[in-house]
Amino acid sequence: MNRSMITASVSMGQLQRQLDTISNNLSNSNTYGFKRRDVQFSDLLTQEMNSQTNPNREVGRLTPDNIRLGNGARVAGTVLRMEQGTVVQTGRSLDLALLDPSMMFQVRKTLENGDEIIEYTREGSFYVTPVQGNPNQLQLTAGNGDRLVGENGRPITVPAGFESFNIGSDGSVRATMPDGTTVNAGQLSLVEIIRPQLLESTGDNHYRVERDTELGQALALVEGRDGIVQQGALEQSNVDVSHEMTQLLTTQRSYQMNAKAVTMGDQMMGLVNSIR
Incomplete structure (x- = not known):
C-alpha cells in the first residue's frame, strides 16, 4: 500500500471521531445544561528523508534540510466548551440555573x-425523594436519583410536607412549612471548573474526574458566593x-x-501492476 493510501485511511478514521462528536453535540442541542465538545487534531509521527547530502548548499535555509513526510492526522483530544447557555424561565421551584459558566453542581x-x-x-x-429509612425527610436529587451535595458533603434534606421551597442566589436552601415557619435545609456545594479537559463524561449529562490526583487541578470548591x-x-x-452543521x-x-485519495491510490497501483 502506498503512502497516500496510508495517510488518507488513517485520517478517515480520525475524521469519523470528529463526525461522532459533532453528531453528539447536535443530538443534545435541546438538552438542558449540555456543554458541547470541540475536536482537536495533531499530526502523526513524521518521517524524514535525507534528500540533501550536502548541507553546505542549504546555508540560510529556515526550514529543515531534509524532506519530512507525515502519516496523516489523529485526534489529540476533545475539549469541553464551558460557554454560558441561554437561561430560560420555567417557574418550577426545583429548577436551578447556574449564572457563572465555570460552575457546576455536585x-x-x-x-x-x-x-x-x-x-x-x-x-x-x-x-425531592424520601430519604431511605426516614420517610419524614425528603432529599434533593437529580433526575436519575443521584443526591445533590450540600456543604461539608451532606445531602440537602427538608421535612416532608413542606409548603414551598426557596433557594437564594448564594445557594442557600430554605423550606417553608404549612404553619409558616422556615426551615434552613442547608447550602448548595458548588465547584468551579478550572481545567475542563480533565472532566470525563459519564452519561446523563454528568462528568467525573477520573484520577483523584488531578482533582485539585480540575476544580475548586465554592460555597456561599452570591449571584x-x-x-x-x-x-x-x-x-x-x-x-455544528457547518x-x-x-x-x-x-x-x-x-x-477519493484511497480510491485513486488503488487505481494507480492497479495500473502499475498491469504494465507488462
Missing part, C-alpha cells in the same frame, strides 16, 4: 457495588446548531476527499 452517585462517587453537572432540574444560582430557571445547551459539512467533505 451530585453523589451510588455504584452497583455500594461505593459512592462525586459527579458534576450543569443540568439543574432537581426533585450564582437562579431559581425557577434552567440553562439551555450552548450548542450553536448553525456552527462543521459537519466541512468534515464530510474532508472524509470524501480522503476516500
Whole structure:
C-alpha cells in the first residue's frame, strides 16, 4: 500500500471521531445544561528523508534540510466548551440555573457495588425523594436519583410536607412549612471548573474526574458566593446548531476527499501492476 493510501485511511478514521462528536453535540442541542465538545487534531509521527547530502548548499535555509513526510492526522483530544447557555424561565421551584459558566453542581452517585462517587453537572432540574429509612425527610436529587451535595458533603434534606421551597442566589436552601415557619435545609456545594479537559463524561449529562490526583487541578470548591444560582430557571445547551452543521459539512467533505485519495491510490497501483 502506498503512502497516500496510508495517510488518507488513517485520517478517515480520525475524521469519523470528529463526525461522532459533532453528531453528539447536535443530538443534545435541546438538552438542558449540555456543554458541547470541540475536536482537536495533531499530526502523526513524521518521517524524514535525507534528500540533501550536502548541507553546505542549504546555508540560510529556515526550514529543515531534509524532506519530512507525515502519516496523516489523529485526534489529540476533545475539549469541553464551558460557554454560558441561554437561561430560560420555567417557574418550577426545583429548577436551578447556574449564572457563572465555570460552575457546576455536585451530585453523589451510588455504584452497583455500594461505593459512592462525586459527579458534576450543569443540568439543574432537581426533585425531592424520601430519604431511605426516614420517610419524614425528603432529599434533593437529580433526575436519575443521584443526591445533590450540600456543604461539608451532606445531602440537602427538608421535612416532608413542606409548603414551598426557596433557594437564594448564594445557594442557600430554605423550606417553608404549612404553619409558616422556615426551615434552613442547608447550602448548595458548588465547584468551579478550572481545567475542563480533565472532566470525563459519564452519561446523563454528568462528568467525573477520573484520577483523584488531578482533582485539585480540575476544580475548586465554592460555597456561599452570591449571584450564582437562579431559581425557577434552567440553562439551555450552548450548542450553536448553525456552527455544528457547518462543521459537519466541512468534515464530510474532508472524509470524501480522503476516500477519493484511497480510491485513486488503488487505481494507480492497479495500473502499475498491469504494465507488462
